[in-house]
Amino acid sequence: DAGVTQSPTHLIKTRGQQVTLRCSPKSGHDTVSWYQQALGQGPQFIFQYYEEEERQRGNFPDRFSGHQFPNYSSELNVNALLLGDSALYLCASSLAAGQAYNEQFFGPGTRLTVL
Amino acid sequence: GQNIDQPTEMTATEGAIVQINCTYQTSGFNGLFWYQQHAGEAPTFLSYNVLDGLEEKGRFSSFLSRSKGYSYLLLKELQMKDSASYLCAVRERIYNQGGKLIFGQGTELSVKP
Numbered sequence: 001d002a003g004v005t006q007s008p009t010h011l012i013k014t015r016g017q018q019v020t021l022r023c024s025p026k027s028g029h030d031t032v033s034w035y036q037q038a039l040g041q042g043p044q045f046i047f048q049y050y051e052e053e054e055r056q057r058g059n060f061p062d063r064f065s066g067h068q069f070p071n072y073s074s075e076l077n078v079n080a081l082l083l084g085d086s087a088l089y090l091c092a093s094s095l096a097a098g099q100a101y102n103e104q105f106f107g108p109g110t111r112l113t114v115l
Numbered sequence: 116g117q118n119i120d121q122p123t124e125m126t127a128t129e130g131a132i133v134q135i136n137c138t139y140q141t142s143g144f145n146g147l148f149w150y151q152q153h154a155g156e157a158p159t160f161l162s163y164n165v166l167d168g169l170e171e172k173g174r175f176s177s178f179l180s181r182s183k184g185y186s187y188l189l190l191k192e193l194q195m196k197d198s199a200s201y202l203c204a205v206r207e208r209i210y211n212q213g214g215k216l217i218f219g220q221g222t223e224l225s226v227k228p
Contacts, residue, residue: 004157033215042119042202042218043158056215090157092216103148104216106157 004107012113021076021110025093032074035090086114117141119219121203126225135188135222137203149188150202198226
């Protein structure tokens with residue numbers, strides 16, 4: 001059973017460019033959340049997708065957008081990259097609510113460096 | 116506001132016991148999670164508490180007091196491989212699916228021989 005997968009593993013971009021990160025959830029999961037983790041910090045919630053819609057959003061600007069596909073995989077897009085966007089981007093998958101305990105399983109992350 | 120506090124760093128000796136504390140203030144509460152994260156890797160799940168009390172899982176135990184907004188993670192019989200960052204995360208009360216996690220900054224634990 002494959003866990004959460006993310007691609008690419010590493011990415012280097014320059015300021016002003018755009019980037020797309022990809023995530024495939026754990027088998028059987030239908031909800032995908034994205035987090036940004038700066039060095040030495042805890043992950044910060046970006047947004048969550050379920051049924052191809054953004055359900056919750058954290059305090060991130062509109063430059064951060066996403067999408068969920070019918071197979072539950074998801075993309076995170078960041079436009080007009082800034083140096084401060086350099087971070088580890090984590091994708092986490094889970095089951096829909098209705099279950100009292102729905103742990104989020106994290107993928108290995110994409111390390112984005114903006115020069 | 117939302118705030119989760121945990122110590123930045125801790126050091127302990129192999130074979131000993133260490134307790135990592137976490138205090139939280141969030142707009143809603145629907146469970147507290149502890150994750151372990153080795154450098155450059157994804158966080159991995161350790162424990163979950165939603166009711167007050169102690170949850171034990173092998174060498175790891177986690178405690179929750181909702182009235183005090185307090186949790187701790189207890190690691191027994193420390194091993195060198197336990198050197199990692201330990202993340203405390205609160206899940207907000209949810210009305211739809213999943214629920215977002217609010218993380219503390221993490222506690223970097225160093226286990227010495």
